[in-house]
Amino acid sequence: MTASSDIERIEQCIPALRRYAWTLFRHRDDADDLVHDCLVRALDKLHTRRDDADVRAWLFTIMHNLFVSQHRRRRSRPTTEPLDDDHEVAASLRPTQEDGLLWRDMLRGLERLPEEQRSVVLLISVEDLSYAETAAVLGVPIGTVMSRLARGRERLREYTDSDARPALRRVK
Amino acid sequence: MSGTDRPVSEEDLHAYVDHLLPPEREPVVLRYLRENPEEAERVAAYRAQREVLRAALASRSGGALPHRLNPHALIARRQTERRMKWQAAAMVVIAFGLGGGGGWFLRESVAPPPTAISGLVRDAVANHVVYTADRRRPTELGADQRDDLARWVSNRINYKIAPPDLSDSGYRYIGGRLAATPDGPAGMFMYQNEAGVRLTVFVRPGSSEPNAPIVPVDGKPMGGCAWIEKGVGFTVVAPVPAEELHHLAKEVQRLLDSRA
Numbered sequence: 380m381t382a383s384s385d386i387e388r389i390e391q392c393i394p395a396l397r398r399y400a401w402t403l404f405r406h407r408d409d410a411d412d413l414v415h416d417c418l419v420r421a422l423d424k425l426h427t428r429r430d431d432a433d434v435r436a437w438l439f440t441i442m443h444n445l446f447v448s449q450h451r452r453r454r455s456r457p458t459t460e461p462l463d464d465d466h467e468v469a470a471s472l473r474p475t476q477e478d479g480l481l482w483r484d485m486l487r488g489l490e491r492l493p494e495e496q497r498s499v500v501l502l503i504s505v506e507d508l509s510y511a512e513t514a515a516v517l518g519v520p521i522g523t524v525m526s527r528l529a530r531g532r533e534r535l536r537e538y539t540d541s542d543a544r545p546a547l548r549r550v551k
Numbered sequence: 552m553s554g555t556d557r558p559v560s561e562e563d564l565h566a567y568v569d570h571l572l573p574p575e576r577e578p579v580v581l582r583y584l585r586e587n588p589e590e591a592e593r594v595a596a597y598r599a600q601r602e603v604l605r606a607a608l609a610s611r612s613g614g615a616l617p618h619r620l621n622p623h624a625l626i627a628r629r630q631t632e633r634r635m636k637w638q639a640a641a642m643v644v645i646a647f648g649l650g651g652g653g654g655w656f657l658r659e660s661v662a663p664p665p666t667a668i669s670g671l672v673r674d675a676v677a678n679h680v681v682y683t684a685d686r687r688r689p690t691e692l693g694a695d696q697r698d699d700l701a702r703w704v705s706n707r708i709n710y711k712i713a714p715p716d717l718s719d720s721g722y723r724y725i726g727g728r729l730a731a732t733p734d735g736p737a738g739m740f741m742y743q744n745e746a747g748v749r750l751t752v753f754v755r756p757g758s759s760e761p762n763a764p765i766v767p768v769d770g771k772p773m774g775g776c777a778w779i780e781k782g783v784g785f786t787v788v789a790p791v792p793a794e795e796l797h798h799l800a801k802e803v804q805r806l807l808d809s810r811a
Contacts, residue, residue: 386622393620394612401611415619422625482607489604503569504601505608510571525562532565536596 385425388434389418395506396438402489402501403446413449417442436512439502443516488538496531499524559583564590568597627669630769667760667784672768672775674732675753675786678739680772682728683749690726690741700727704738710756710783714740715806720799722750750789752803758784765800767793776800 396417400410420441428437489497498517502508503524510528514521559580566572567580584591618624682689692700701713707729714724722742730739730753737755744750753775763779775788776796785807787800 386626389622393616393622397613397620398608398611401613402608407613411613411617411620418620418622418625419629422622422629481603485600485603485607500604501608504604525565528565529561532568532597532600535600536593539600 385428385434386422389421389438392435392438393418395435396442399439399501399506400442400446402497403450405490413442413446416445416449420445433512435506436508436516439506439508439512439516440518443498443518484539485535488535491538492531492534496527496534499527500531500535503528564594565597568594568601627666634767634769667758667779668763668766668777669768670734671753671755671758671777671779671784671786672770672788674730674734674737674755675739675751675775675777675788676770676773678730678732678737678753679749679751679775679788682730682739683741683751689749691728693726694724696726697724704729704754707736708738708754708756710738710754712738712754712807713810715752715803715810717742717750717799717802717806720802721745722799725749748789748791750787750791750799753786753788754783755786756783758782765797765804767797767800778804 393414396414397410400413400417401407403413404410417438421438424441428434489500492500495517499513502513502516503510508516510521510524514524517524556579563572563576563580566576572580584594692703697714704727705711705713714727716724718724721744723744725741725743727738727740730737732755734755735757737753739754740752742750742752758779760779761782763777765776765778767776768774773788773790774793774796775786776799777784777786778800779785785804787796787803789796789799791799
């Protein structure tokens, strides 16, 4: 594999990295700081990467490790603080008012999940990583991934249910 | 127990939600869901949850990529930083060794190479590697058709150029060709010294920068020295030490400037 095709593949993963990082911080600049550090680290380590490893899972692994090591040091936004771009979720993304509320509630529910469950739910549900890849990214056994996924989904269902919005009932 | 009659597990249900269920398990899981409406409701809720999450986060991938996240920019910056460290170290040596003469060197070499320059060197090195490796037919028109080549290349790149004579520097002209780059055709002149080392001079008009002084650029498997004059990019590539290449590039520049 040539270095330039590796870089192309890294480039293709950046939107997913930015999305995942955003869910970790709920803040675009903090998220992009993490993505930036992840890319710098990835480009440094590019020559050590095994050819058969999936680029996307490899990048998520680097980002997860960076997040774990940095996050405890500089917890950039306390989770209790109002989300700085919460209004955007409701205002700018909606195809309809109802979807906007639905999305906002779901993101709020996600925010309330323990970090370890949130990562698993996101990597699997949104980023389409396999269970084995998710286990490798997070450095935990696959059984742990499955139980976090089950607990995370159930909790998210309870949260969104208890918010009891008509919009959510419609989906069920 | 075979894959089809094993009882349905929690893992099966999640695999179903994530579209990761092996096809042979699907009938078993579907039957289970038909027979257990509460479980079916739970699975439907997970599936809906998955879709809502994907939709809500679809627009969170950040839109246009900021420059600082562009991998090509990151690579270029890293190379520049590396070179600047070297040059800072070299400057100390020169400042002590040559006194006032160091200032001139600094002026020319510390400015980071603009991207137009990096692009020139990248394309020149790529063509250099492909064509100089050919021992039998490295050029399309040999040294005996120097004037034909000059006319042909000048017409194709729409810029009047002829291969400079580098025999004073020990490099004999062996021919040239038209080369392809993402930014259009380029003229390529090839030389060889007594030791068999091949050097190429690469000329490509239409640069995004109007002018740039000679800049040495690192590259794989070798670097090059490039400069831009009135939108025409020139690059000299050879597998020789950077200092020697810089000297050769200055000689090429001098010869091309003096031809008019």
